Amino acid sequence: xxxxxxxxxxxxxxxxxxxxxxxxxxxxxxxxxxxxxxxxxxxxxxxxxxxxxxxxxxxxxxxxxxxxxxxxxxxxxxxxxxxxxxxxxxxxxxxxxxxxxxxxxxxxxxxxxxxxxxxxxxxxxxxxxxxxxxxxxxxxxxxxxxxxxxxxxxxxxxxxxxxxxxxxxxxxxxxxxxxxxxxxxxxxxxxxxxxxxxxxxxxxxxxxxxxxxxxxxxxxxxxxxxxxxxxxxxxxxxxxxxxxxxxxxxxxxxxxxxxxxxxxxxxxxxxxxxxxxxxxxxxx
Numbered sequence: 001x002x003x004x005x006x007x008x009x010x011x012x013x014x015x016x017x018x019x020x021x022x023x024x025x026x027x028x029x030x031x032x033x034x035x036x037x038x039x040x041x042x043x044x045x046x047x048x049x050x051x052x053x054x055x056x057x058x059x060x061x062x063x064x065x066x067x068x069x070x071x072x073x074x075x076x077x078x079x080x081x082x083x084x085x086x087x088x089x090x091x092x093x094x095x096x097x098x099x100x101x102x103x104x105x106x107x108x109x110x111x112x113x114x115x116x117x118x119x120x121x122x123x124x125x126x127x128x129x130x131x132x133x134x135x136x137x138x139x140x141x142x143x144x145x146x147x148x149x150x151x152x153x154x155x156x157x158x159x160x161x162x163x164x165x166x167x168x169x170x171x172x173x174x175x176x177x178x179x180x181x182x183x184x185x186x187x188x189x190x191x192x193x194x195x196x197x198x199x200x201x202x203x204x205x206x207x208x209x210x211x212x213x214x215x216x217x218x219x220x221x222x223x224x225x226x227x228x229x230x231x232x233x234x235x236x237x238x239x240x241x242x243x244x245x246x247x248x249x250x251x252x253x254x255x256x257x258x259x260x261x262x263x264x265x266x267x268x269x270x271x272x273x274x275x276x277x278x279x280x281x282x283x284x
Contacts, residue, residue, distance in 0.1 A: 002070045006078035006100030006228075007130040007170040009044045010204035013227040018279030022046045022080065022206070023271060024232040026053055028065055029239070029264040035069045037271035038077070041281040045075055046100070046228065048082040051089060063096050075284045078130070082230070090120050094129050102132040102173070110159060117167040125168070132206060132228075135163050136175030154193060161200035171204040171228060176221075178209035189217055191224060198225030206230065211237075215277055222278060231274055235267050242266035 013020050023034045025047055038045035049062055057065075070077050080100040081093045090101045103120040105113035117133045124131045136155030155174040164172060174197055177189040198205055204227040210218060211233035218229065243263045246253065253259060275281050 002073055002077065003066075003079050003097070003099040004076045005128055005130040005170075006046055006080055006132070007204075009046060009076055009078055010130075010171055010227050012044070012283070013280065014202075014204045014225075016283065017223070018283065019222045019227050019229045020044050020046055020280045021271070021274050021278055022048050022082070022228050022230040023235070023274075024048045024050060024053065024082065024230075025057070025062065025066075026232075026236065027057065029260050030235065030267055031065055031069050033235075033264045033267035034271050035073065035077075037268045037275060038075050039073060041272055041275045042284045043075060043275045043280040044283055045073075045077045046080050047077060048080045048230070048232075050082045050232075051085060059092070059096055067097075080130075080132070083134075084120075087116065087119060087123075091123065094124060094127060098129065100130040100132065100170075102134070104134050104173075106134040106136060106173075106175075110163070114163060114166050117163075117169055121168045130170045132171040132173060133163070133167060133169045134173040134175075134208075135160055154190060155197060157193065157196040157200050160197050164201045164203055169203070171206050172201060173206040173208050176207075178207060178213060187213060187217075189213070189221065191220060194221060194224050194226070204228060211235075219277060229274075229278055234274070235270050238266045238270040239263040 009020055025031045054062060066079055078099045081098055082102055083104045084090045084102050090103055093101055101124055103117050105116040121131045136153050154176060160172060176194045177187055205225050206228040207221055207226045208230045210229045210231050243259055246259050246262050
C-alpha cells in the first residue's frame with residue numbers, strides 16, 4: 001500500500017497551523033469518496049477504521065480496498081486504527097499494514113493508561129508506525145464505543161504533559177467538550193483548557209467527535225493547536241439523507257449503483273467541505 005506514517009502528516013500540520021481530517025471508512029463508497037475528495041483538493045489524508053468497521057467489513061477487505069484506492073494516489077495517505085481497545089488488536093492492524101494506530105486507554109486509571117500506551121509505542125515505533133493515544137473521556141456513542149455523560153471527563157493539562165513525556169506518543173486526543181455521535185444540544189468547547197494543553201505539549205493534538213461542531217468553533221480549535229479532527233457521523237448522515245432522497249423519488253429503483261452512487265457523491269461533497277475549512281487543501 002502507498003501509505004505514510006500519520007506522524008509525517010500531522011507534524012507538518014502542527015508546523016503549518018492547519019488540521020487534517022481523520023475520516024472513517026464504513027464501506028467501499030465511503031472510501032472512494034474520501035480518497036477522491038483528498039485528491040481533488042490536494043489534501044493529505046488520514047483514512048480510519050474503527051473496530052466496529054473492521055468487524056463489519058473484514059480486515060482483508062479493508063486492506064484490499066485501501067490498497068486499490070491508494071495505488072495511484074498522489075497525496076500522502078495514512079491508514080489509522082481509531083480507538084484500538086487492546087494491544088492484540090493493535091498488533092493485528094500493524095501486521096496487516098496499517099501505518100498508524102490509536103490505543104485508547106482513557107477508561108483506565110492514569111498509570112495503567114501510561115503503561116499500556118508506552119507498550120504500544122515501543123512496538124509500533126520499532127516498525128515505523130505512528131501512535132495516537134487519548135487522555136480524558138468523550139461521552140456519546142460511536143460503533144461499539146459508548147460512554148455515559150456522567151462518565152465523561154475533561155483532559156487535565158498537567159496530566160497531558162506528564163503523559164506525553166512518559167509514553168513518547170505521536171499525537172494526543174483530548175477531551176474539551178466534544179462527544180461521539182449526534183449532539184442533543186449545542187456543544188460547549190473549553191478553549192481555555194485546549195490552549196493550556198497545547199502550551200504544555202508540543203505534539204499534535206487530536207479532536208474527536210467533531211461532527212456537528214459549528215464551523216467557527218472548529219476553526220478556533222485549529223487556531224489553538226488542534227491538527228487532527230475526526231469526522232464520521234456528518235458523512236454518515238449525508239450518505240443516509242441522499243439515499244433516502246433517491247428511494248423517495250423513485251420507489252421502484254433497485255439497482256444498488258443508482259442508490260449508493262448518489263450517496264457516494266454526497267459524502268465526497270461533505271468531505272471536500274471539511275477539508276476546505278480545516279485548511280489542509282493545497283498542502284501537498
